[in-house]
Amino acid sequence: MKVNTNQLVNLASSEGWSIPQLAVNLGVDYSYLHRVLKGKKNGGGKLFNGIYRLCKDKGLDVEGYIFLDKSLFVNNESGLRRNQLGVTQQQLAKGIQAQ
Numbered sequence: 001m002k003v004n005t006n007q008l009v010n011l012a013s014s015e016g017w018s019i020p021q022l023a024v025n026l027g028v029d030y031s032y033l034h035r036v037l038k039g040k041k042n043g044g045g046k047l048f049n050g051i052y053r054l055c056k057d058k059g060l061d062v063e064g065y066i067f068l069d070k071s072l073f074v075n076n077e078s079g080l081r082r083n084q085l086g087v088t089q090q091q092l093a094k095g096i097q098a099q
Contacts, residue, residue, distance in 0.1 A: 002067040003036055003043040003051070011054075011065070026050030 012022040023033040027050040035041035043051075048066060055062040 001043070001048065003047065004065050004067055005037045005039070007065045008051075009037065011058075011060075025054055027053070 008022065009019075011017075012019060015022075017025065019034065019037065020030045023030040026033065026047060028047050032041065033047070036043050036047060043066075051065045052062050054060075055065060
């Protein structure tokens with residue numbers, strides 16, 4: 001997975017947010033987000049969780065903000081949608097890792 005930095009910057013602009021305000025809304029440190037946006041660092045779990053939560057809150061498609069090799073979630077036999085690591089959407093929203 002990789003962060004679509006252009007889309008994040010566009011989102012901040014459309015919301016009237018500065019990059020530090022975007023970092024707050026994503027729940028990450030500004031310095032970390034700045035390094036990700038400049039391509040000096042890859043996004044990690046905390047950033048991906050923040051993107052997921054922000055997209056859910058704003059009614060946006062998370063796949064527009066994260067580049068994926070495959071679809072992020074698939075339905076399983078129990079009806080829960082899980083990502084490739086076995087984490088459900090509900091767990092991801094709460095920041096819980098697969099066990």
